[in-house]
Amino acid sequence: xxxxxxxxxxxxxxxxxxxxxxxxxxxxxxxxxxxxxxxxxxxxxxxxxxxxxxxxxxxxxxxxxxxxxxxxxxxxxxxxxxxxxxxxxxxxxxxxxxxxxxxxxxxxxxxxxxxxxxxxxxxxxxxxxxxxxxxxxxxxxxxxxxxxxxxxxxx
Amino acid sequence: xxxxxxxxxxxxxxxxxxxxxxxxxxxxxxxxxxxxxxxxxxxxxxxxxxxxxxxxxxxxxxxxxxxxxxxxxxxxxxxxxxxxxxxxxxxxxxxxxxxxxxxxxxxxxxxxxxxxxxxxxxxxxxxxxxxxxxxxxxxxxxxxxxxxxxxxxxxxxxxxxxxxxxxxxxxxxxxxxxxxxxxxxxxxxxxxxxxxxxxxxxxxxxxxxxxxxxxxxxxxxxxxxxxxxxxxxxxxxxxxxxxxxxxxxxxxxxxxxxxxxxxxxxxxxxxxxxxxxxxxxxxxxxxxxxxxxxxxxxxxxxxxxxxxxxxxxxxxxxxxxxxxxxxxxxxxxxxxxxxxxxxxxxxxxxxxxxxxxxxxxxxxxxxxxxxxxxxxxxxxxxxxxxxxxxxxxxxxxxxxxxxxxxxxxxxxxxxxxxxxxxxxxxxxxxxxxxxxxxxxxxxxxxxxxxxxxxxxxxxxxxxxxxxxxxxxxxxxxxxxxxxxxxxxxxxxxxxxxxxxxxxxxxxxxxxxxxxxxxxxxxxxxxxxxxxxxxxxxxxxxxxxxxxxxxxxxxxxxxxxxxxxxxxxxxxxxxxxxxxxxxxxxxxxxxxxxxxxxxxxxxxxxxxxxxxxxxxxxxxxxxxxxxxxxxxxx
Ligand SMILES: Cc1cc2nc3c(=O)[nH]c(=O)nc-3n(C[C@H](O)[C@H](O)[C@H](O)COP(=O)(O)O)c2cc1C
Ligand code: SF4
Ligand code: SF4
Ligand code: FES
Numbered sequence: 001x002x003x004x005x006x007x008x009x010x011x012x013x014x015x016x017x018x019x020x021x022x023x024x025x026x027x028x029x030x031x032x033x034x035x036x037x038x039x040x041x042x043x044x045x046x047x048x049x050x051x052x053x054x055x056x057x058x059x060x061x062x063x064x065x066x067x068x069x070x071x072x073x074x075x076x077x078x079x080x081x082x083x084x085x086x087x088x089x090x091x092x093x094x095x096x097x098x099x100x101x102x103x104x105x106x107x108x109x110x111x112x113x114x115x116x117x118x119x120x121x122x123x124x125x126x127x128x129x130x131x132x133x134x135x136x137x138x139x140x141x142x143x144x145x146x147x148x149x150x151x152x153x154x155x
Numbered sequence: 156x157x158x159x160x161x162x163x164x165x166x167x168x169x170x171x172x173x174x175x176x177x178x179x180x181x182x183x184x185x186x187x188x189x190x191x192x193x194x195x196x197x198x199x200x201x202x203x204x205x206x207x208x209x210x211x212x213x214x215x216x217x218x219x220x221x222x223x224x225x226x227x228x229x230x231x232x233x234x235x236x237x238x239x240x241x242x243x244x245x246x247x248x249x250x251x252x253x254x255x256x257x258x259x260x261x262x263x264x265x266x267x268x269x270x271x272x273x274x275x276x277x278x279x280x281x282x283x284x285x286x287x288x289x290x291x292x293x294x295x296x297x298x299x300x301x302x303x304x305x306x307x308x309x310x311x312x313x314x315x316x317x318x319x320x321x322x323x324x325x326x327x328x329x330x331x332x333x334x335x336x337x338x339x340x341x342x343x344x345x346x347x348x349x350x351x352x353x354x355x356x357x358x359x360x361x362x363x364x365x366x367x368x369x370x371x372x373x374x375x376x377x378x379x380x381x382x383x384x385x386x387x388x389x390x391x392x393x394x395x396x397x398x399x400x401x402x403x404x405x406x407x408x409x410x411x412x413x414x415x416x417x418x419x420x421x422x423x424x425x426x427x428x429x430x431x432x433x434x435x436x437x438x439x440x441x442x443x444x445x446x447x448x449x450x451x452x453x454x455x456x457x458x459x460x461x462x463x464x465x466x467x468x469x470x471x472x473x474x475x476x477x478x479x480x481x482x483x484x485x486x487x488x489x490x491x492x493x494x495x496x497x498x499x500x501x502x503x504x505x506x507x508x509x510x511x512x513x514x515x516x517x518x519x520x521x522x523x524x525x526x527x528x529x530x531x532x533x534x535x536x537x538x539x540x541x542x543x544x545x546x547x548x549x550x551x552x553x554x555x556x557x558x559x560x561x562x563x564x565x566x567x568x569x570x571x572x573x574x575x576x577x578x579x580x581x582x583x584x585x586x587x588x589x590x591x592x593x594x595x596x597x598x599x600x601x602x603x604x605x606x607x608x609x610x611x612x613x614x615x616x617x618x619x620x621x622x623x624x625x626x627x628x629x630x631x632x633x634x635x636x637x638x639x640x641x642x643x644x645x646x647x648x649x650x651x652x653x654x655x656x657x658x659x660x661x662x663x664x665x666x667x668x669x670x671x672x673x674x675x676x677x678x679x680x681x682x683x684x685x686x687x688x689x690x691x692x693x694x695x696x697x698x699x700x701x702x703x704x705x706x707x708x709x710x711x712x713x714x715x716x717x718x719x720x721x722x723x724x725x726x727x728x729x730x731x732x733x734x735x736x737x738x739x740x741x742x743x744x745x746x747x748x749x750x751x752x753x754x755x756x757x758x759x760x761x762x763x764x765x766x767x768x769x770x771x772x773x774x775x776x777x778x779x780x781x782x783x784x785x786x787x788x
Binding site: 015016017018019020021023024054055058059060061062073076077078079080081082083084087090091094095114115116117118119120121122123125127130131132133134135137138139 | 222470529569
C-alpha cells in the first residue's frame with residue numbers, strides 16, 4: 001500500500017502550514033525522511049531546505065535514517081522510570097546488540113525511547129510497531145522478541 | 156432528522172443492547188486494556204461461543220480506570236446485573252463463558268463486582284470496591300460502558316444534549332453558567348474557563364479559533380488518552396459548545412502521535428459527528444457553522460505550551476513566544492484563539508448536559524468539581540481515577556490506591572509532572588486542590604500522581620526530571636538550554652559518587668537563574684523537582700555526596716549485587732541469564748558474582764525471587780578505594 005512521494009505530495013495544497021503533516025505522511029510511508037524527500041518537500045512548499053530541516057529536527061518524531069521492520073519504542077516516562085525502565089532499555093540494547101537510536105544489522109529491529117506511552121498504570125511499557133507491551137520485566141525481554149517475531153499477531 | 160428523533164432512536168438501540176435475550180460481553184479495549192491482552196481475548200471468546208453454539212454480542216468499550224486488573228470483561232445476562240471480571244487470561248475467559256453462559260455459574264472467584272439492578276450471590280457490588288467507592292464519576296461516567304466508536308451510545312446517555320441546550324442560549328448566558336460552575340482549566344494552571352472564553356469574545360476579529368490541547372506531554376499522565384479512547388464525543392461536544400460561545404468557526408485538536416488509538420477513535424468520531432450534522436454548515440438549523448480538524452503532534456513536550464502549540468499548528472518549530480499578547484487576543488495566525496485541555500472540554504459538556512450546580516456541588520470553594528488523576532508508580536491499584544477536588548492525598552493513595560506496592564513504605568508522591576514537586580508523608584493529608592498544593596510546595600498540573608516508595612532514589616528522580624527537561628527544552632533561552640544541562644551534569648556527578656559539598660549551593664544558584672531567565676513555564680519550573688527534593692530529602696543528597704552511597708540502592712555506581720552463599724541453592728538460573736557471564740558456580744553449589752564483570756543489570760536479582768539469594772548492597776567501601784587506587788596507578 002506504499003504510496004510514492006509524488007502521490008503523497010499531490011494530496012496537499014502546497015501551503016507552508018502543511019509542512020508537519022506532509023513530513024508525517026512521508027515518514028509513515030517510508031519509515032524515515034530521506035534527503036531526497038526533504039528536497040522534494042522544500043520545492044513543493046517553496047521554502048528553503050534548511051527551513052524544512054529546521055522544523056523536522058525540532059520534533060522527536062522525525063527520523064532521518066531507516067528504521068527496522070520492528071520499531072521498538074521503550075517508554076522513559078516517570079512511572080516507567082521508577083519501575084525500572086532504564087534497566088529494560090539497557091537489557092534490550094544488550095539483547096539486540098545496538099544502542100538506543102540504532103538499527104540492527106539485518107534491519108529487523110530499531111530501538112528508541114519515548115516520553116510516555118500513556119499506559120503508565122501498567123508500567124514499564126514499550127511499543128513494538130503499534131502494539132503496546134506492558135509490565136515488562138527483565139526476564140520478559142527474550143520472550144518479547146520471540147513473540148513479536150510471529151507474523152500478524154494482531155490479525 | 157431532528158435531535159429528539161436521533162436521541163429516541165439512539166436510546167432504543169442502546170437499551171435494546173441491555174435488554175436482549177442473548178448475553179452481552181463488554182471488553183475494555185483502550186490502549187491499556189489491549190496491552191494487557193484484551194484484543195487477544197476477542198477471538199478466543201468468539202471461538203468458545205462458536206464451539207458451544209452460543210450466541211452473544213461482544214462489544215469493545217473503553218477503560219473503566221482500574222487498569223491494575225486489566226484485561227477486564229463484563230458479562231450481562233438478561234434479567235441479571237452485569238458482572239465485571241478482572242485479570243482475564245484466555246483460559247479464564249473461556250472458563251467464564253462456559254460456566255456462566257452454559258451452567259449459570261458466575262464464578263465469583265474471578266468476579267470484581269456486579270453493576271445494575273439485582274444481586275448475584277457471592278459477588279459484591281462493583282462500585283463498592285474500595286478502589287471505586289470514594290470516587291465520583293462525572294467526567295468518566297461513560298467510560299467502560301459505551302462503545303466509543305458508536306455515537307448513538309453517547310447520545311443515548313444524554314450526549315450532545317448539552318450542545319442542543321447551549322444553542323438555545325446566548326453566549327453570555329453560557330458564560331454565566333460556566334462561571335457558576337466554577338470550572339477551572341484542567342491542563343495545569345487552573346485558569347477559570349469562563350474568563351478565557353470571555354477574553355476571546357471580547358477580542359474583535361473576523362476569524363477566531365479554538366484549540367483542544369490533547370498533547371498530554373506530562374510523563375506519567377494518561378487521563379486525556381483514556382478519555383479520548385473511551386468517550387471521544389464528550390470532548391467533541393465540549394469543543395462544539397466552545398465554538399458556539401466564542402464565535403470560532405474552526406477548531407483543532409492537537410493530539411500526540413504516540414496515541415494512535417486515541418487518534419483513530421477521534422477520527423472515527425468526527426466522521427460520525429458529520430453524518431449526524433453536528434459539524435459543517437448551519438448546524439441543527441441554528442445558523443452556526445463549525446468544523447473540527449485533527450493535528451498530530453510530532454513529539455515535543457514544549458508544544459503543550461500554548462504559544463508553542465500554535466507555532467506547531469502553523470507548521471513551524473514549536474518554540475514559545477513572550478506573552479502578552481495572549482492567544483485570546485492574538486493566537487493562531489494572529490487571530491483570537493482559545494486553548495483548552497481535553498478534560499476541560501469534557502467538563503463543559505457535562506455542565507451543559509446536567510447543570511452548573513451538579514458540577515459545583517463537588518470540590519472546594521476555590522476548586523470546584525471533580526478531577527481525573529492517573530495514579531501510577533509504586534501503588535497497588537494503579538489506574539485512572541476521578542475524585543472531587545479537595546480529596547486528600549491519603550485518601551487517594553491509601554483508600555483508592557490501596558497503599559504501597561508489596562506493602563512497602565510510602566516515600567513521596569510526585570505531582571504536577573516535570574513542573575511540579577514531590578510531597579512526603581508530612582503532606583499526606585493535604586487536600587488536592589489548586590491552592591493547597593501550591594502551599595504544600597507542589598502544583599496540580601494536569602493530574603499525574605506518581606507514587607514512590609523506599610526503592611526510589613530521590614536524587615535519581617530529580618536527575619530523571621532534569622534530563623527530561625533538558626532534552627525537551629526548545630533551546631530559545633540560554634538559562635533553560637544551558638542551565639538545565641549544568642544542573643544535570645552536577646546531578647550526574649552526585650549519583651555517580653563524584654559529588655562535592657559545594658554542589659548543593661551551585662544547584663540552588665543555577666535554579667534561581669533558570670527560574671528568572673526563562674521565557675516559558677518549561678524552563679521557569681524546571682528546577683522544581685530538584686528544589687523540592689533538595690528541600691525534603693537533603694539527607695539523601697548528603698549520603699550520595701559525603702558517604703558516596705545511595706540509600707535506596709538505585710544509583711548504579713554506588714551499588715553492587717551479591718549472592719548470599721547460604722541462600723543460594725545453585726539452581727543456575729542467574730548464571731544462565733547473566734548477559735555478561737559475570738556469574739560462576741557449579742550446579743547445586745553456591746554461585747558468586749565477579750564484580751569486575753557485572754554491569755548491574757539486575758537480571759539475577761529478578762530471577763532469583765524464589766530462593767531470594769541475590770541481594771543488592773551499597774558498594775563496599777574497599778571497592779571504592781580499589782577504584783581510586785587503580786585510577787591513580
Ligand atoms: C511546557 C508546557 C507543557 C504543557 N503541556 C500541556 C499539555 O500537554 N496539555 C495541556 O492541556 N496543557 C499543557 N500545558 C498547559 C497549556 O499551556 C495551557 O495552559 C492549557 O492547555 C490551557 O487549558 P486549560 O485552561 O483548559 O487548562 C503545558 C504548559 C507548558 C508550559
Ligand atoms: S524556557 Fe526553555 S522551553 Fe521555554 S522558551 Fe525558553 S528555552 Fe524554550
Ligand atoms: S546484575 Fe546482571 S550483570 Fe551483574 S551478575 Fe547479575 S545478571 Fe550478571
Ligand atoms: S510513564 Fe511509561 S507509559 Fe507513561
